[in-house]
Amino acid sequence: MAEVSLRGVRKSFGPVDVIKGIDLDVAHGEFCVFVGPSGCGKSTLLRLIAGLEDITEGTLDIGGANMTRVPPANRGIAMVFQSYALYPHMTVRDNISFGLRMVDTPKPVITARVAEAARLLQLETYLDRKPSQLSGGQRQRVAIGRAIVREPEVFLFDEPLSNLDAALRSQTRVELLNLHQTLGATMIYVTHDQVEAMTMADKIVVLQAGQIEQVGSPLELYERPRNLFVAGFIGSPRMNTIPGRIATVIDGAARLELPGGAITHVQLNGTRLAPGPVLLGVRPEHIMVDDPGTSGEGLAGTVTLAEHLGAETILHIEMAHGPVLVARADGRAPQRIGQPVTLTLDPRFCHLFDPAGPALMNAPG
Numbered sequence: 135m136a137e138v139s140l141r142g143v144r145k146s147f148g149p150v151d152v153i154k155g156i157d158l159d160v161a162h163g164e165f166c167v168f169v170g171p172s173g174c175g176k177s178t179l180l181r182l183i184a185g186l187e188d189i190t191e192g193t194l195d196i197g198g199a200n201m202t203r204v205p206p207a208n209r210g211i212a213m214v215f216q217s218y219a220l221y222p223h224m225t226v227r228d229n230i231s232f233g234l235r236m237v238d239t240p241k242p243v244i245t246a247r248v249a250e251a252a253r254l255l256q257l258e259t260y261l262d263r264k265p266s267q268l269s270g271g272q273r274q275r276v277a278i279g280r281a282i283v284r285e286p287e288v289f290l291f292d293e294p295l296s297n298l299d300a301a302l303r304s305q306t307r308v309e310l311l312n313l314h315q316t317l318g319a320t321m322i323y324v325t326h327d328q329v330e331a332m333t334m335a336d337k338i339v340v341l342q343a344g345q346i347e348q349v350g351s352p353l354e355l356y357e358r359p360r361n362l363f364v365a366g367f368i369g370s371p372r373m374n375t376i377p378g379r380i381a382t383v384i385d386g387a388a389r390l391e392l393p394g395g396a397i398t399h400v401q402l403n404g405t406r407l408a409p410g411p412v413l414l415g416v417r418p419e420h421i422m423v424d425d426p427g428t429s430g431e432g433l434a435g436t437v438t439l440a441e442h443l444g445a446e447t448i449l450h451i452e453m454a455h456g457p458v459l460v461a462r463a464d465g466r467a468p469q470r471i472g473q474p475v476t477l478t479l480d481p482r483f484c485h486l487f488d489p490a491g492p493a494l495m496n497a498p499g
């Protein structure tokens with residue numbers, strides 16, 4: 135069993151605190167994804183788990199054993215980097231087997247493991263080529279193969295697909311997911327990519343400035359963000375936020391005043407809130423866009439941009455008084471730039487946030 139547990143983990147580079155107290159449990163066989171803005175500490179945290187950096191404070195356990203001060207080679211982990219870091223003068227076969235040869239693994243074992251990795255990664259026909267004779271996706275598969283043959287209990291990936299073009303990226307993403315199912319190993323994966331995070335993760339860890347903002351399944355984070363940061367970070371296009379004010383609360387519903395005096399009602403679902411300023415959060419797919427005058431409690435706006443993606447159209451709509459909102463509409467949405475529209479926010483999917491950040495109420499859905 136190879137669960138990974140961090141307790142009070144901190145990392146400082148000289149006077150600079152980069153990781154500021156991380157408590158995290160990754161279960162055996164789990165696919166855990168780290169996301170967060172550039173510089174928030176994702177790679178550093180991965181390197182602490184790998185043992186490539188010393189943990190300043192706190193403890194790391196892998197498979198129930200304390201690994202805080204154990205050298206990287208004895209942690210049962212393998213790491214795959216964004217830059218494949220292959221040896222250019224070696225064949226694919228020799229690149230994959232390099233780590234095993236370094237520790238004098240018996241030849242038949244090496245041969246068998248390389249064959250198995252090449253089969254899993256569909257590299258059999260490339261084993262005698264040099265890295266320069268491979269595509270980017272094939273090179274990354276070699277780097278993954280080099281990790282697989284070591285039979286680690288835990289795989290660490292730092293943005294392994296970032297150098298690939300879009301088509302190869304989604305293909306390799308699926309291959310990695312299949313690999314995870316086949317091997318059943320614990321995997322910790324850093325990415326900037328929303329789609330990778332949402333589709334690959336059992337568990338997403340959202341980091342900001344060296345701290346965890348929220349941990350949960352992709353849908354938990356999408357539907358129940360704990361604060362404005364997570365609400366804005368998970369989901370693309372991002373959640374809209376509209377400044378407003380709770381005027382009154384009657385019968386469990388808040389009467390919300392929005393910019394320009396528009397009024398909307400939000401069911402509070404038992405949450406007790408007092409009158410005062412709030413931010414109303416609503417995702418693009420929960421804004422209905424109609425011609426003016428077709429709905430009662432609508433917000434007036436004008437289309438300023440229409441992004442036609444085929445299956446859907448992303449409409450940018452400037453409210454008559456207030457921010458630009460982004461709505462996800464049908465691929466054949468008829469609205470054109472400059473057209474006045476009326477927006478209706480689906481009351482089942484409205485979140486309320488304290489302007490300082492914490493969620494006051496997540497949408498009941």
Ligand SMILES: Nc1ncnc2c1ncn2[C@@H]1O[C@H](COP(=O)(O)OP(=O)(O)OP(=O)(O)O)[C@@H](O)[C@H]1O
Pocket residue numbers: 147150152170171172173174175176177178179
């Ligand atoms: N060896 C080092 N010495 C000093 N500061 C460092 C060192 N390594 C990283 N840092 C700092 O630690 C912070 C976190 O870096 P890290 O590489 O972990 O970020 P990241 O989340 O992986 O970012 P990105 O998404 O850009 O890869 C950054 O501010 C970085 O400058």
Ligand SMILES: [Mg+2]
Pocket residue numbers: 176177178
């Ligand atoms: Mg990084």
